[in-house]
Amino acid sequence: MALTYGHWRLAATVAFCLAGALPVQYVAAQPMQAGGQPASLCDMPWFRAGTRVQMEADGEMPMSITFRLRQAAIQPGGCEASFEIHSKSAMAALKGPPVVVDQVHAVRIVPAESGSEGNVESISAVVNARARYARMFGEAAFRGRGVLDYASMALQEGKVLEGETFESGLSVKIYRLATGEEVGTMRAEHASVAVGPRKVGRLQTIATALGPQKCLPISYEKRTSLGTLEFAGERLESIPTVMNVTDWYCPSVFFVLRTEVRQMGKVQRVDVTAFEREEPLE
Numbered sequence: 001m002a003l004t005y006g007h008w009r010l011a012a013t014v015a016f017c018l019a020g021a022l023p024v025q026y027v028a029a030q031p032m033q034a035g036g037q038p039a040s041l042c043d044m045p046w047f048r049a050g051t052r053v054q055m056e057a058d059g060e061m062p063m064s065i066t067f068r069l070r071q072a073a074i075q076p077g078g079c080e081a082s083f084e085i086h087s088k089s090a091m092a093a094l095k096g097p098p099v100v101v102d103q104v105h106a107v108r109i110v111p112a113e114s115g116s117e118g119n120v121e122s123i124s125a126v127v128n129a130r131a132r133y134a135r136m137f138g139e140a141a142f143r144g145r146g147v148l149d150y151a152s153m154a155l156q157e158g159k160v161l162e163g164e165t166f167e168s169g170l171s172v173k174i175y176r177l178a179t180g181e182e183v184g185t186m187r188a189e190h191a192s193v194a195v196g197p198r199k200v201g202r203l204q205t206i207a208t209a210l211g212p213q214k215c216l217p218i219s220y221e222k223r224t225s226l227g228t229l230e231f232a233g234e235r236l237e238s239i240p241t242v243m244n245v246t247d248w249y250c251p252s253v254f255f256v257l258r259t260e261v262r263q264m265g266k267v268q269r270v271d272v273t274a275f276e277r278e279e280p281l282e
Contacts, residue, residue, distance in 0.1 A: 035235075041113060042079030047072050050278045059261075059268030063089040068278070076179025078110040080123065096182075100131040103140070120144045127172060136186070148248045150256070155216055161198040161219070166192070174232075190227035196220050198247075206248060208257045209273040215250040215257065 051069040065088065071082040105121040123154040125140040144166040168191045174184045199220060201217035208215075221244045225237035241263070248258040259270040 027282070029199070032047070042072075042074055042109060045080070046275075046277070047079070048277070052274065052276055052278050053272060054274035054275050055270055057268055057270040060266060061268070062090055065089055078108060080106065080108050083107045097132050099129060099131045101127065103127050114120075127170070129172075130177060133177055135175050135177050136172040137175070138170065138186075139169045140168060142166060142168035150216075150218065150247075154198050154220075155251075157200055157216075159200045159203050161200070161218070163197050164195045166193040168196075182230040185230070186232075187230040188226045188228075189230075192223075192225050192227065194223040196222070201246075206258065208250070209271060210253065210257065210275065213250040213252060213257060217242070217246050217247040218249055219246045221245070 004180040041060060048134065049069060049071050055065040055067070057065070063206045066084075068084045068086075070084060073080050074118070083105055085101075085105070087103075088098045089101070089103045090098045105125045107120055108123055109118070111118045112257040121143045122141045124140070127138055127140050129134065129136040145164055156210045170191065171186065171189070173181050173182055173227050197263045198218050201219065203214055203215050203216055205212050220263075222243045223240055224243070224245075225240040225259060229238055230237045230270075244262040246260045246262075247256045249255070250257045253275070254257040255272065255275065257272045260269045261270070
């Protein structure tokens with residue numbers, strides 16, 4: 001059965017989300033222990049059930065993202081967490097109503113210590129997406145070298161931080177929204193995100209939703225690829241995407257409150273608009 005434009009639009013948006021091609025990232029930051037030593041990511045005050053982060057992105061793909069941490073538990077050598085990500089996006093180039101993507105993840109985190117790099121690995125991940133005419137449902141998996149952690153590092157102007165890599169896979173089925181009929185599948189088994197060396201800039205005061213903050217701009221190149229995409233019986237070789245990214249890390253709140261992404265002469269800005277603790281679900 002031939003897939004419609006609506007199916008292709010949904011597939012493109014979901015694939016971009018899961019491969020990390022969207023210029024949105026949840027960057028963890030750590031508080032400092034007495035004596036100036038960084039605490040483990042797993043010991044952070046916000047690493048508790050009920051934490052909610054709201055982010056808004058403008059540009060060619062305006063998007064609203066809500067992150068909720070549902071469970072968090074300390075384990076030998078690290079910690080485990082389950083969280084939800086709800087995103088609503090509208091690709092200007094593809095036109096039409098927003099695509100809504102809901103993700104439920106369980107991850108295992110091994111913090112960096114004694115000079116060794118940390119890593120994050122998915123235990124399970126479920127993806128449910130819907131657009132005007134179709135919906136997708138399936139599973140994803142990822143593994144990252146590094147934890148995108150700034151606060152455990154001694155940051156100062158001019159310092160260059162090492163890069164990090166992330167790999168992910170996605171397998172979903174596509175259904176007609178009106179009838180529930182299955183019309184195809186999509187697989188991207190070797191998607192990847194490569195973060196290049198990151199250079200720390202001068203401490204500056206910027207306006208944020210949390211008020212004026214003194215923040216460090218940290219700039220780097222980000223390369224994303226879907227690898228070989230299997231869609232509706234066809235195999236498509238994707239073209240890697242290159243972005244120039246600046247994270248504005250604000251030490252007073254131990255968080256990246258703004259991310260700027262430059263691609264093909266255009267800039268998209270992602271701002272944290274809420275960072276709070278909700279009552280955890282029973």
